[in-house]
Amino acid sequence: MKRKAISLLLCAAMLVPCVSVQAEGEKKQLKFAVFSENLELEFFEDCIAEYNELQDEVEIVLEQMPQDDYRGAKLATAFASGEGPDIFYSYPGMFLKYASAGTMQSLNDYIDPAVLDDFLEPAIDACTVNGEILALPYELEQVGLYYNKEVLAEAGIEPPTTWAELYDAAAALTTDTRYGYTMETVKGGHQLFEWYPFLWMTGNEVFKDGKLALNEPGVIENFELKRKMFEEGYANINPSRSNTDIGMLCEGETAMQLMGTWGISQIKNRYPEMEEKIGVVPIPVSEGGTPTTVAGGWKLCANANSDYAEEAAKFVVWMFGSEDNSKTARWCTEVKFAYSPRKSVTADHEEFYHEGLKGVFTDNILGTEIPELRLPAEISDTLQDLLQTVYFDTSISVEDAIAIAEEEVNDFLSTYDGAL
Amino acid sequence: MKKKKQISPKKRREVLTAYGMLLPDVLGLLVFVFIPIVYAFYISLHSWTGLSDMDFIGFGNYFKMFKDRMFRKSLIVTAKYAFMYVPCVFLMALMMANLLSALHKKVQTFFRTMFFLPYAISTVIAGIVWSFIYNPMQGFLNQILVFAGIEKQRFLASPTQALPSIVAVSVWLVLGYNTILFLSAIKDVPRDYYESAELDGAGPVKKFFSITLPLIKETTIFVLITCTISSFQAFDQIRVMTEGGPASATTTSVLYIYKEAFSTYEMGYASSLAFVLFLLIMVLTVLQMVLTRKKER
Amino acid sequence: MRKKRIRQAILIALALVLAVIIAFPIYLLVISALKQPEDIFGMNIFPPLSSLTLDNFKTVFSKESFGTYIGNSFFVATIVTVVALFFHAMAGYAIARLEFRGRKLIFSWILSTMMVPFSVLMIPLFIMIKKMGLVNNLWGVIIPMIPHAYGIFLFHQFFLGIPKELEESGYIDGASYFGVFRRIVLPLAKPISVTLAVSFFLTNWNNYLWPLIVAQDKKIWLVQIAIANFKTGNAVDWNLVLAASCISALPIIILFFVFQRYITDGIKTSGIKG
Numbered sequence: 001m002k003r004k005a006i007s008l009l010l011c012a013a014m015l016v017p018c019v020s021v022q023a024e025g026e027k028k029q030l031k032f033a034v035f036s037e038n039l040e041l042e043f044f045e046d047c048i049a050e051y052n053e054l055q056d057e058v059e060i061v062l063e064q065m066p067q068d069d070y071r072g073a074k075l076a077t078a079f080a081s082g083e084g085p086d087i088f089y090s091y092p093g094m095f096l097k098y099a100s101a102g103t104m105q106s107l108n109d110y111i112d113p114a115v116l117d118d119f120l121e122p123a124i125d126a127c128t129v130n131g132e133i134l135a136l137p138y139e140l141e142q143v144g145l146y147y148n149k150e151v152l153a154e155a156g157i158e159p160p161t162t163w164a165e166l167y168d169a170a171a172a173l174t175t176d177t178r179y180g181y182t183m184e185t186v187k188g189g190h191q192l193f194e195w196y197p198f199l200w201m202t203g204n205e206v207f208k209d210g211k212l213a214l215n216e217p218g219v220i221e222n223f224e225l226k227r228k229m230f231e232e233g234y235a236n237i238n239p240s241r242s243n244t245d246i247g248m249l250c251e252g253e254t255a256m257q258l259m260g261t262w263g264i265s266q267i268k269n270r271y272p273e274m275e276e277k278i279g280v281v282p283i284p285v286s287e288g289g290t291p292t293t294v295a296g297g298w299k300l301c302a303n304a305n306s307d308y309a310e311e312a313a314k315f316v317v318w319m320f321g322s323e324d325n326s327k328t329a330r331w332c333t334e335v336k337f338a339y340s341p342r343k344s345v346t347a348d349h350e351e352f353y354h355e356g357l358k359g360v361f362t363d364n365i366l367g368t369e370i371p372e373l374r375l376p377a378e379i380s381d382t383l384q385d386l387l388q389t390v391y392f393d394t395s396i397s398v399e400d401a402i403a404i405a406e407e408e409v410n411d412f413l414s415t416y417d418g419a420l
Numbered sequence: 421m422k423k424k425k426q427i428s429p430k431k432r433r434e435v436l437t438a439y440g441m442l443l444p445d446v447l448g449l450l451v452f453v454f455i456p457i458v459y460a461f462y463i464s465l466h467s468w469t470g471l472s473d474m475d476f477i478g479f480g481n482y483f484k485m486f487k488d489r490m491f492r493k494s495l496i497v498t499a500k501y502a503f504m505y506v507p508c509v510f511l512m513a514l515m516m517a518n519l520l521s522a523l524h525k526k527v528q529t530f531f532r533t534m535f536f537l538p539y540a541i542s543t544v545i546a547g548i549v550w551s552f553i554y555n556p557m558q559g560f561l562n563q564i565l566v567f568a569g570i571e572k573q574r575f576l577a578s579p580t581q582a583l584p585s586i587v588a589v590s591v592w593l594v595l596g597y598n599t600i601l602f603l604s605a606i607k608d609v610p611r612d613y614y615e616s617a618e619l620d621g622a623g624p625v626k627k628f629f630s631i632t633l634p635l636i637k638e639t640t641i642f643v644l645i646t647c648t649i650s651s652f653q654a655f656d657q658i659r660v661m662t663e664g665g666p667a668s669a670t671t672t673s674v675l676y677i678y679k680e681a682f683s684t685y686e687m688g689y690a691s692s693l694a695f696v697l698f699l700l701i702m703v704l705t706v707l708q709m710v711l712t713r714k715k716e717r
Numbered sequence: 718m719r720k721k722r723i724r725q726a727i728l729i730a731l732a733l734v735l736a737v738i739i740a741f742p743i744y745l746l747v748i749s750a751l752k753q754p755e756d757i758f759g760m761n762i763f764p765p766l767s768s769l770t771l772d773n774f775k776t777v778f779s780k781e782s783f784g785t786y787i788g789n790s791f792f793v794a795t796i797v798t799v800v801a802l803f804f805h806a807m808a809g810y811a812i813a814r815l816e817f818r819g820r821k822l823i824f825s826w827i828l829s830t831m832m833v834p835f836s837v838l839m840i841p842l843f844i845m846i847k848k849m850g851l852v853n854n855l856w857g858v859i860i861p862m863i864p865h866a867y868g869i870f871l872f873h874q875f876f877l878g879i880p881k882e883l884e885e886s887g888y889i890d891g892a893s894y895f896g897v898f899r900r901i902v903l904p905l906a907k908p909i910s911v912t913l914a915v916s917f918f919l920t921n922w923n924n925y926l927w928p929l930i931v932a933q934d935k936k937i938w939l940v941q942i943a944i945a946n947f948k949t950g951n952a953v954d955w956n957l958v959l960a961a962s963c964i965s966a967l968p969i970i971i972l973f974f975v976f977q978r979y980i981t982d983g984i985k986t987s988g989i990k991g
Contacts, residue, residue: 080470101471237577244951393667438815441807448864456841534736540969694837
């Protein structure tokens, strides 16, 4: 038994020469945490190779991890023990936490004011706290309603433009094997992201006079509508995948799907045969409401607590904030389809932004967007719970659910003195 | 024990051997589990996001949880989970072990492997595959229900059915392993006990209760306690299948603690929640130990 | 005799039903891993054979260094299993059979370490590993996984159940305490050791969170981290995730198959009676 164990151990030891990584040469090593695969990973690898060639002061090293853990234990543990990456992405859910802890290095000193003028103002504002630019946006993703043209045509249904039409269409398109409509059902930042346009189009805001103000007819109507669609099974109650995957529409699980701009590149890369069969329209509007969509996306930032904060900031600016806009351009037009926070990219690629379905976004949806809110994590958590309750927990009325959320948020706000 | 002064060399050897044999594990547990626990307790006395310095607030986090509606709800969910999970694993594993031991040796090996199979699957993948089975529209389970003339169910998408559905998966995952534990205990029961009982005219049920059960007591205690502890720590399968939803119907305490720590970055608060959970599990385990010891007398 | 045969047939039928129910999800996993990417969520349980493909498996293996990740996992799981088994057997025996002061206290203390959810210990543990210079090192994955109350508890329960007479004969022959443990007790513990070995190996093979936290360089990824990294981005390559999971489950099943004959060879079959 013992001899066997030892020989097993030796076998294993021979299989794997134990790896420990050491810094090479004199260069300062900077860790860049990413969660990308395939094309996106290639993009970052290329950029880093280029940057490492360009200068001999620092060497950027990629640290790859799954997206769930990027927003979860991996990055949090790394920061908490002083092992945080030098360069990382921030997203609206964490932006204020990072900002108030001083985790993000101010980029003001590194970015050329002339280049700053090239950025869309709301996009930069979303990354600025007290005049300090803490991150650089490199993509603006917007949401539209994708649908299967053939299925709708067969049922003789026009793509919905209002909430009432959305409900009727979903009901008519639901069969034994297909849902009429699919949206995010899992609690989290993405569900919140998908909800914002439905809030804003009714003329409401999350806060009014520094307090949560959701007890409004438009908000309640929208909650009731979705609750009904889920209850009656016209909306997909248990999507097979996250609602960031257009596959559910392309494979026939649903007839309509609420989806971001990235859906277009997914169709192109994964379902080329469906390119002609999928259509996009703006998100259906409430009665008398204004067409609205939401603009989100990740931002790149530098770790202020890093020994090499300055070098990291320089790299971030070189990536997405230098005069040469080619990185942003490649990301938004080659790697995926997204709008660019830099006007020059949009102007340089006018043709690209008008090809096929992208044209629908550019002509009918672009311009109606409002940037995603960067709420304190506690508030966004309460809002995420609220959405779950109003969509799925019919044992409590929508009004009561809102009242509970309002109490919790306003309680939190009374002791909160950070940025909003 | 009290006559300290007269320690015989033999006794001393025994004590030294015992300490020596305990040393590697006790040292390991001390460094890699106990010190982190103490440190986590220290963190629980602070307000800490993990991004900047800790802020000492005494027992502030512990007071905060009394107002925490979602934590209260998560405790109820956890208790429900445990109440379903522990008896299911325990009884089913015991039954299956008995079934296996009654089978002829040749077929036994085959069935042992079959029963064990799920244990080899990672929890995450089990979650994904079972989501296919539970799918409300085209899932296998609903196909059977429809075939049997029963209405389709929502399973993971229903606030009332989601938790039992997850429990079923958790049970499925560990059932084979616990069956094997029971089986090896049953195999250790000397054959002649049964033979003499048979001569007295005892049936299989009587043999089970008067011979098997008392003689596999140590394994019973082990399975009961480890199942209880693991039911309080179920995490991966929930994260994959429902992420705690719908409407927090499957948000167990551990999931809630995880989200507080790593999605909201409330590390201090999360640590305090974990300590309360720790105390609850401890009380429960002690209770189980006392109860099973009582039966012994 | 005939009655016995009928009884046996009924039991086999019952076991067969159970086995089918229990193995069905595994079948589903395998069959889904053989489907074309766009068919996976079609939920077809008996797809036509012609629609199945081995491409997913080929793609997984063509992915750079998937073999390395399997090797890493094997290395970690093997070392933890072998070392832990020996340590736990010793500790479990000391508590179950030897007399010393503080025995109950130490046992309760050991058990209590099992009750704190791992996710809260992660940050302190990571800080500790960092101080030891083991971040981004496979040993940083291995060492903290060795001490675990579960194994000690199981061995303890097992040793409580074996008859004392066996050891006494050893002492009469003049063996030392450790000698009795090694030569008489340990061989008896073979079945429980194999059961536990399977469990340890499996837990460490499928362990995800801690190896993920420790690893920074791709070179020391374990197989489960590689699988999780198929799930990044907005659309997931589920075909690859499923195929990779099948591949990663295979070693465990083989391991169990090979070692299972030891598992249920109880004490009695080794020729000793209580």
